[in-house]
Amino acid sequence: MTVNIVVVRPGDLGASEISRWRELQVADPSLDNPFLSVEFALAMGRLRDYVRVAVIQDGGKIVGFFPYERHNFGIGKPLGGFLTTCHGLISVPGLQLDVRTLLRACKLSVFDFDHLVPGQPTFAPYESDVRPAPVMDLSVGFETYIARVKANSPKNLKTVRYKERKLGREQGEIRFEWYSTDAGTLRTLTNWKSDQYRRTGRVDRFAQPWIVQLLDEMHAERSESFAGVLTMVYAGDRPVAGHFGLRTATTLVGWFPAYDTEFAKxxxxxxxxxxxxxxxxxxxxxxxxxxxxGREYKSWLKSGDLFVAEGRVSRPSPAAAVHWLGRTPVNKARTIVTDRPQLYRLADRVLKGFGRMRTPSQNQSGTPVVKEPWGVG
Known part of the structure; x- marks a missing residue:
């Protein structure tokens, strides 16, 4: 295998390379995730200077792409970092590279991952954990899916259906909008989400203009293989809950769910x-x-699991050593907390306490503190 690796900015990819990326993604079911799509990489490249793509060739033919972010001191991060739920090589099945050769070509000292497509031969030896990502399996139709939810969690489903009927009686007829193209509806959703971030003591992602622009660009994407999907539930004329996510031709990935806290009950x-x-x-x-x-609602809404890998690979360097010292305790603590529902709920309460201290004016005005597992935000 004679490998040649060329690193470019996403915007420098030509039409044939973009076509090849799509071809490789469609050919491998494990790559069926919009965060692995070339459209997402192109958008990130337009918005962030540190985004790169390693184009991997064997015998003059492209066999893979490795999108990533290169930060100071050669610290490598997955494309989209904390915003995304899947990353990895988009390549021919079974592609195995010397990972340190890949890092050297990308000018990286370290690459830290937590949502990698598991089992990719290049990174598999460096996986420290493989974790489930719950899915709503609709491959045999919605009726079969909901029957399974009913069998697994009859009390939860009954309660939600009761609350839905009550919402319709008290607030107006329930209406669902699929694939909204309205920019104002998207802004309503992100405003709810910003409020949730502040209320629960988390960093408001939408305080960063580039993330707002990223959502706007993804919302405008409309093709059979990639699109942004904005959905909203209305009670009468009032929007009460929504979601913005990305899809491929067959998979919708959850991204930003949020709701109006006035309707939390x-x-x-x-x-x-x-x-x-x-x-x-x-x-x-x-x-x-x-x-x-660790969201409890996922455990009873799910009807299957995908899996993602966590791990780290590095080349010997002072930057990699410092990065390890800073990241390893945090990653271990995060895993411990998310694995234990009681610890997760405790951490969630602590963050919400910080949120109340950081935004006293909102809480004095009567904004309710919402139990996230039922609200789904």
């Missing part, structure tokens, strides 16, 4: 997720990937 987030799954199935999508993480 009706569990609008769960109501929305069930409507979203029904419309996704009707549109030909085969699954909704809810992403790994």
């Amino acid at each position: 009706y569990s609008p987030g769960i109501v929305h997720h069930l409507h979203m799954a029904e419309h996704a199935a009707a549109s030909g999508l085969r699954q909704v990937d809810m992403g790994k993480g």
Whole structure:
């Protein structure tokens, strides 16, 4: 195998290279995730100077692409970093590179991953853990999916359906909008999400203009193989819960769910997720990937699991050593917390306490503190 690796900015990819990327992605079911799509890489490249793509050739033929971010001191991060739920090599099946040769070509000292497509031969030896990402499996239709949810969690489903009927009686007829193209609706959703971040003590991602622009660009994407999908539940004329995610031809990936806290008692987030799954199935999508993480609602809405890998690979260097000292304790702590529901709930309460201290004016005005597992935000 004679490998040649050329590193470029996403915007420097030619039409034939973009076509090859799509061809490789479609050919491998494990790559069926919009965060691995070339459209996402192109958008990130337009917005962030540190985004690169390693184009991997063997005998003059492109056999893979490795999108990544190169930060100071050669610290490598997955494309999109904390924003995304999947990353890895987009390549021919079974491609095995010497990973340190890849890092050297990319001018990276270290590459830290936590949502990698598992089992890719190049990175598999460096996986420290493989974790489940719950999915709503719609491959056999929505009715079969909801029957499974009913069998696994009859009490939860009954409660949500009751709350949905109550919402309709008290606030207006329930209406679901699939694939909204309205920019104002997207802004309503991101405003809710910003409020949630502040209320729960988390960093407001939408305080960063480039992330807002990224969502705007993804919202404008419309093709059979890649698109941004904005959905919203209404009670009468009032929007109460929504979601913005990305899809391939067959998979919708959860990204930004949020809801109006005024309607929290009706569990609008769960109501929305069930409507979203029904419309996704009707549109030909085969699954909704809810992403790994400790949200209790996922355990009873799911009907299957995908898996993602965590790990780290490095070349000997002072920068890699410093990075290891800073990151390893944090990663271990995160894994311990998300694995244990009691610890997760405790950490969540602590963050919400910080949020209340950081935004006293919002809480004095009566903004309710929402139980996230039922609201789904």
